[in-house]
Amino acid sequence: MGIAPFKILTGLNMRTSDSPELLTMLDEVEVEELNTQRELVRQEAKENIKFGVGLRLRPKYLGPYKIVAQLPHGRYKVGKVGVHEGPNKTAVTCKGCIDVDCGDVELLGTMCRNSNNEVVKEIFTILASLAAESSSSSEDSEQEQIEQPKCSNFVDTIDNFGDEDFKSHFRLSRTTLDYLIGRYEESEQNRFATKSGKAKIPAKTMMYMYVWYLSNTITYRQLAVLFGVTKSTAWAIVRRVVAWVISIGHEFVKWPTGDALEETTRKFLQRKQIPGVIGAINCTHITINAQIKDKHIYFDRKRNYSVVVQAIVDADKKFIDIFCGEPGSYHDSRVLKRSAFYRKAKNNMESLFPNSTFILGDSAYPCRNYLIPVFKDYGSLTPNQISFNKTNSSSIVVENAFGALKGRFRRFLKFTEHRNLCAISNLVASACIMHNICIITNDDTIIDPQIESADPEPEPANELAREASGDRRNQLLTVLTRRN
Structure with missing residues (x-):
């Protein structure tokens, strides 16, 4: 007959899952339930969100717990008290979100009294006061919880x-x-x-x-x-202060001219018995953290990561030229050739070194008209050359200056927080300026100088070729030999 039994009994057509009316009704019920559940979820989220800097969920309260044992590094093993949500046993710090049972204040007080270290006593006193507070303290802002105490005066x-x-x-x-x-x-x-x-x-x-x-x-x-x-x-x-010190550095770190040049040559003549000397050059290493990029070139011969500071020093141990920032693996002669001083001396030697003046250096440096190093000792030096090397002990005045610099400013022992080479170089430059200011103002502060090592730098492969240009040094040797 083609008539469904439901229609025969009721006279109505049965609604199936394909009925549009039924589908519409089901969708409306589902949407209504979803909206109701979403409102509940939103309300619960609002209650658990800690408002302030960096919105995040509020630490969930788990407790109470009691301290079972003390662990290293300010941590404590705690056990559950009663029946509640949370692990039976766990380890927390004093900043944890698990509440400590107030009955353990006496335990903390006992641990405080039994401690001999004043700092530890203070820590346990703070922990005891935290344990005595109500659980409402967990609602404090995170900024207040982690704020460090600061000195106000x-x-x-x-x-x-x-x-x-x-x-x-x-x-x-x-x-x-x-x-x-x-x-x-x-x-x-x-x-x-x-x-x-x-x-x-x-x-x-x-x-x-x-x-x-x-x-x-x-x-x-x-x-x-x-x-x-x-x-x-x-x-x-x-x-900011480093930048300011560098901005006035030209007043204190400057090349000697006029009367200042004559004064420093006179002092070197009195101390070294060598005429025409206006300074001495050498390098030192400043230990740094390993660089992220090309760190191998900063690995020096003493197996440290470092940068090189090249300095020229006058007779009073004042710096008259500084150059900083070259990798620690570079040889002293290579650092010299990369410095601004080398370019100025090469292009404008007469203005820097009038009247055939010059600077002294150790055996790591090449021999130039303006730079006289000592003779390298290959085991065949003549008595006159040995005597010349003893007289030309230029490294002593520079090493004393470096020792005073590192002894006064202990930041030079190691730059532990800086990886930026520009920031390190600026700090070093400002310290050299401060060193000169102390000498100029006759600062008599007694310091423990850091004695610089006098170990010679390993010689580069072309060292013998550079030794051939020692005419100026041989002339000076002849003059000193005749004088003696």
């Missing part, structure tokens, strides 16, 4: 230092530092305000931070905590 503490304490920390006298602060206050570069709009940092504080960082081996984070600023502000202040 460290500058006043420095001002109250005695002279000896001041010199031991800053490695220079208060008079020298006051001179630098006065010069810096006059400049336009001391107007420094934090990005948050806080009050401008005084010039004295900025200079204190720069010299403290240069004279010690602390990190930027430690420097920031000491002076009550952020790490980024500490870094920016040091960089």
Whole structure:
């Protein structure tokens, strides 16, 4: 008959899954349930989101727990108390989101009293106070939880230092530092305000931070905590003062001319018995972290990653020319040829070295009209050449200058935070300028000089060919031999 049994019984056609009306009804019910569930999910998410910098889920409360044992590095093994969501046993730090049972305050107090270390006692005291607080403390902002304590009056503490304490920390006298602060206050570069709009940092504080960082081996984070600023502000202040010191460097690191040239030649003549000397040249290495790119060229012969500092020093151990940043594997003679001094001496020798003056160097350097090195000892030196080498001990004055520089500014022991070679070179250049300022101002601060090694550089392959150009040195040897 072609009539469905349902229609015979009810007189109506049965709705199947293909019925458009039925499909529409099912879709409406499904959408309504989805909207209801979505609102519930949104509401739960809002309750668990910690608003503030970097929106993220609030740490879920798990607890209470009790401390079972103390672990190394400020961690604790805890066990579940009662029945609740969370692991039965786990390990946490004092910053963990698992609540510590308040009954363990007595345990923490006992651990505090049994500790002999004052720092450990202070840590346990803080942990005990945290355990005594209610679980509502977990709702504090993350910024407040991780904020480092900062010194608010460290500058006043420095001002109250005695002279000896001041010199031991800053490695220079208060008079020298006051001179630098006065010069810096006059400049336009001391107007420094934090990005948050806080009050401008005084010039004295900025200079204190720069010299403290240069004279010690602390990190930027430690420097920031000491002076009550952020790490980024500490870094920016040091960089700003470094740039200012370099901007006035031409006043203190300069090539001798006129009366200054005559004075330094006279002093070298008194000390070395060699006429016409205006300086001595040598190199030193500054240890750095391995570079990401081409790090092999910074690996020196002492198996450290380093950069080379080339300096020319006068009779008073002042730097009259500096060149920094070449890789540690480069030979001294190669560093010389890559320096600006080499190009100036080659193109304009008469203005740099008037009246046939010259500088002294060790056996690593080539012999030039303006540069007289000692004779290389291959086992066949004549008595006159041996005597000449003893007289021309140029490396001593340069090594003493480098030793005073590294002894005064302990940052030179190693640059642990910097990989940027430009930043390292700028810090080194500013330290050399500070070294000259200390000498010019007669800073009598007693320091422990870092004695430089006098080991000769390995000779490059073409060394014998370069020895053939020693006419100027032979002439000087003849003059000294006749005088003796």
